[in-house]
Amino acid sequence: MFTGTTQYLEVYLPSPTTVSFTVTTRRPRRPTATSTSTPTSKSRFKHRLRFFKSHILTLTVLRHVVRLVLVFYALLLNVAKAQHHRHHHHHQQDTTELNCAFDKYAQLALQLSLGGGLVKTLAERTEWWILVPLSLAVIYLCLRRDYVEESLLVLQGLGIQTSTSSRYFFMGATTTFIPTTQIQDIVIHEAFQGLAVRFYLAVIVEGATEVVVVFPVRQDAFVPRGSIDHIMSTI
Amino acid sequence: MPYNIAMVSDFFFPQPGGVESHIYQLSTKLIDRGHKVVVITHAYEGRTGVRYLTNGLKVYHVPFLVIYREATMPTLFSFFPIFRNIVIRERIQIVHGHGSLSSFCHEAILHARTMGLRTVFTDHSLFGFADAGSILTNKLLKFTLSDVDHVICVSHTCKENTVLRASLDPVMVSVIPNAVVAENFQPESYLPQAQDMGYMRPRPMPHRLGPDDTIVIVVISRLFYNKGTDLLIAAIPRILATHPNVRFIIAGSGPKAIDLEQMIERQMLQDKVELLGPVRHEEVRDVMVRGHIYLHPSLTEAFGTVIVEAASCGLYVVCTRVGGIPEVLPAHMTTFAKPEEDDLVLATGKAIAALRSGRVRTERFHDQVKMMYSWTDIAQRTERVYDGITGAISEQEFYGQYPSASWNATRSRSYVLIDRLKRYYGCGIWAGKLFCLCVILDYLIFLFLEVWAPRASIDIARDWPRKPFINDKNKPVENGMLSRRGTDLMDRRNGSLVIR
Numbered sequence: 001m002f003t004g005t006t007q008y009l010e011v012y013l014p015s016p017t018t019v020s021f022t023v024t025t026r027r028p029r030r031p032t033a034t035s036t037s038t039p040t041s042k043s044r045f046k047h048r049l050r051f052f053k054s055h056i057l058t059l060t061v062l063r064h065v066v067r068l069v070l071v072f073y074a075l076l077l078n079v080a081k082a083q084h085h086r087h088h089h090h091h092q093q094d095t096t097e098l099n100c101a102f103d104k105y106a107q108l109a110l111q112l113s114l115g116g117g118l119v120k121t122l123a124e125r126t127e128w129w130i131l132v133p134l135s136l137a138v139i140y141l142c143l144r145r146d147y148v149e150e151s152l153l154v155l156q157g158l159g160i161q162t163s164t165s166s167r168y169f170f171m172g173a174t175t176t177f178i179p180t181t182q183i184q185d186i187v188i189h190e191a192f193q194g195l196a197v198r199f200y201l202a203v204i205v206e207g208a209t210e211v212v213v214v215f216p217v218r219q220d221a222f223v224p225r226g227s228i229d230h231i232m233s234t235i
Numbered sequence: 236m237p238y239n240i241a242m243v244s245d246f247f248f249p250q251p252g253g254v255e256s257h258i259y260q261l262s263t264k265l266i267d268r269g270h271k272v273v274v275i276t277h278a279y280e281g282r283t284g285v286r287y288l289t290n291g292l293k294v295y296h297v298p299f300l301v302i303y304r305e306a307t308m309p310t311l312f313s314f315f316p317i318f319r320n321i322v323i324r325e326r327i328q329i330v331h332g333h334g335s336l337s338s339f340c341h342e343a344i345l346h347a348r349t350m351g352l353r354t355v356f357t358d359h360s361l362f363g364f365a366d367a368g369s370i371l372t373n374k375l376l377k378f379t380l381s382d383v384d385h386v387i388c389v390s391h392t393c394k395e396n397t398v399l400r401a402s403l404d405p406v407m408v409s410v411i412p413n414a415v416v417a418e419n420f421q422p423e424s425y426l427p428q429a430q431d432m433g434y435m436r437p438r439p440m441p442h443r444l445g446p447d448d449t450i451v452i453v454v455i456s457r458l459f460y461n462k463g464t465d466l467l468i469a470a471i472p473r474i475l476a477t478h479p480n481v482r483f484i485i486a487g488s489g490p491k492a493i494d495l496e497q498m499i500e501r502q503m504l505q506d507k508v509e510l511l512g513p514v515r516h517e518e519v520r521d522v523m524v525r526g527h528i529y530l531h532p533s534l535t536e537a538f539g540t541v542i543v544e545a546a547s548c549g550l551y552v553v554c555t556r557v558g559g560i561p562e563v564l565p566a567h568m569t570t571f572a573k574p575e576e577d578d579l580v581l582a583t584g585k586a587i588a589a590l591r592s593g594r595v596r597t598e599r600f601h602d603q604v605k606m607m608y609s610w611t612d613i614a615q616r617t618e619r620v621y622d623g624i625t626g627a628i629s630e631q632e633f634y635g636q637y638p639s640a641s642w643n644a645t646r647s648r649s650y651v652l653i654d655r656l657k658r659y660y661g662c663g664i665w666a667g668k669l670f671c672l673c674v675i676l677d678y679l680i681f682l683f684l685e686v687w688a689p690r691a692s693i694d695i696a697r698d699w700p701r702k703p704f705i706n707d708k709n710k711p712v713e714n715g716m717l718s719r720r721g722t723d724l725m726d727r728r729n730g731s732l733v734i735r
Contacts, residue, residue: 190285190696192298195316197285197324199694 017156026147067142067169074135074142076113079106080123081131143168152201152214159183160203162214182206236627237704239271241327243344245337247276247294251516253540254334254359257413263290264614269704273325275318277339291699295321299339309338309375311673315346315680316688322350324696329621331355332379335362335372341379345674348382349681351650353624356380357387357411358397361537361558373400374663378670381658384624384648387411387617389538390559396537406634411616412563413540415547417605419517422549423524425601443593444527450587451482453526453550455519455541456533458489463532463555465491468498469576470532474583475507481587486511486522523548527597528586534574536560542569547604549597553586555579568600652678 012020110116149165159179184204202211246254262272278296330347332340363369380401386408388394456462529545531554555574572582623633659670
């Protein structure tokens with residue numbers, strides 16, 4: 001895929017001297033923001049948009065809760081399996097304090113959580129070689145972020161800060177701050193990427209051997225079509 | 236009408252050479268006339284990506300595999316996606332390929348026709364018909380040129396050769412020679428012509444050579460078989476034996492350098508023959524002005540820019556009568572020889588005698604060459620070709636009228652696939668079918684790319700501020716783009732003077 005997925009640009013002005021540009025592959029949260037997506041015919045979707053606006057927080061929280069619950073159950077299954085395994089193969093052979101504590105906690109967790117019995121029977125029935133890869137896959141899918149969000153924060157007189165979202169949920173973004181005194185120039189240039197020529201925005205930093213490419217993470221994370229002029233004019 | 240032109244060739248700077256400088260000079264002059272030109276070539280070591288040269292000439296160094304003598308691997312289709320992307324983002328209308336050994340150029344012409352663009356091909360070299368390599372190259376050439384809009388050759392000999400090799404309609408082939416930048420090839424004691432002097436300009440005094448003065452013969456060429464190095468090796472001892480006051484300066488490198496060195500050692504001519512090794516193109520003038528005669532023993536040559544450069548430096552030229560060489564310079568600047576040892580020695584002797592007797596006015600050569608060859612003129616003539624193929628000037632005016640000719644069919648090539656296939660099918664019993672297959676495949680790839688990477692998703696590149704377009708009466712016309720070149724910001728950035 002050398003055209004990349006659809007990207008959206010959001011411009012946010014928190015104060016008169018600050019501009020924040022965000023490029024994301026996720027659908028925009030604020031439908032009114034400047035985006036390169038095709039503008040939808042507003043009258044038709046108006047009530048829908050309002051619905052989204054009012055429920056956006058609830059939806060996000062719900063999604064995260066579902067993620068956490070799934071991860072929890074995946075772990076719980078493994079714990080139940082481990083307990084079951086120990087009961088069957090080592091009949092009170094090692095009764096160290098640690099093992100006892102583990103047993104106790106596992107028992108407690110299974111009793112307290114919803115559907116503990118079901119988990120227990122499921123764990124007893126399935127084999128190790130099915131359970132472990134499956135649960136790993138579930139955990140990975142739950143924690144992986146399915147979009148990339150990159151932002152450029154321009155603070156007048158101070159510098160610019162680029163930030164890239166991490167690849168997993170519940171982890172912080174990578175940020176780089178470049179003070180104005182170190183910025184030699186900001187350029188837009190073209191480069192070959194895959195089977196296409198793309199524009200990119202780069203910051204030439206004093207003393208550095210390489211330029212800082214502003215929206216750098218993935219192939220499709222280059223600045224969306226047409227928006228680079230917009231950014232440049234604002235800077 | 237200003238055009239957007241893409242020059243495609245495997246050969247471009249930083250590699251030195253005739254084709255390379257031709258592309259550069261032509262592009263620069265076309266930009267001066269208000270067109271937009273981009274160059275597409277492959278990536279050289281340490282030179283990749285997109286670059287700008289002076290005058291806003293944009294160069295795409297496409298990363299590609301290089302196989303032999305800086306030519307890329309002929310892959311037929313793998314270049315298509317990138318090429319299409321560049322063509323769309325630069326809004327190219329005319330694709331101009333250079334050099335028959337460049338697979339980039341051939342592929343670009345094929346793809347450009349598939350995409351519905353006008354194409355021009357410039358041939359810079361002569362080829363034989365007999366050996367295996369030539370047959371293969373000729374077949375490839377025939378493939379590409381079956382569906383090209385127009386062909387440009389650098390000399391009439393080259394035109395004949397290309398017409399035969401690719402079975403072309405001779406009317407479709409124009410002859411536009413190379414040129415030299417005369418300012419870079421001035422004789423040592425040259426007074427640049429001032430505007431106000433006019434006829435009162437002091438003429439350079441004819442410099443008479445006495446019978447015992449030393450005459451220096453310069454040879455600058457790559458030392459390859461086809462450049463006639465063997466002929467040179469055989470002729471040097473004989474020339475030196477008959478003319479004691481003659482010295483040689485030889486510049487260039489190549490596989491025949493060893494033979495040359497061996498000859499010098501065997502004949503003990505170290506004090507009379509100076510070998511300089513490879514010289515850079517900008518140093519060529521400094522070597523040339525040290526001599527009086529330029530000897531060019533080439534066995535095949537499509538144009539021979541170097542003899543024009545030599546004449547421009549005020550050297551008398553002795554050359555072999557091969558290829559396009561006889562067309563290049565007027566008779567009073569040259570002595571011709573057959574490409575054989577005896578005749579070359581004889582011709583050199585004649586040239587030396589002519590110089591000693593003061594019959595040749597070498598000090599006038601520079602001004603004469605300057606009148607004959609200029610890149611501005613070449614660009615103007617190339618522009619006329621573009622006008623002809625895009626239909627800006629009528630077919631009759633462009634191709635001329637041949638009322639009695641039976642082949643006077645329409646010459647503008649349609650893009651319809653079936654018409655293109657018809658043209659390819661006539662290439663040969665097997666080759667024709669193979670070519671048709673390739674073209675159909677190319678078309679399918681094109682359709683696939685239109686879906687896979689839609690035109691709407693490709694960014695349009697910003698143009699370098701254009702210069703005013705120069706019309707056919709050589710008057711600058713407003714380009715309709717910008718009344719002023721560049722913006723204040725650009726002026727400040729590159730430190731140029733702001734003229735209001």
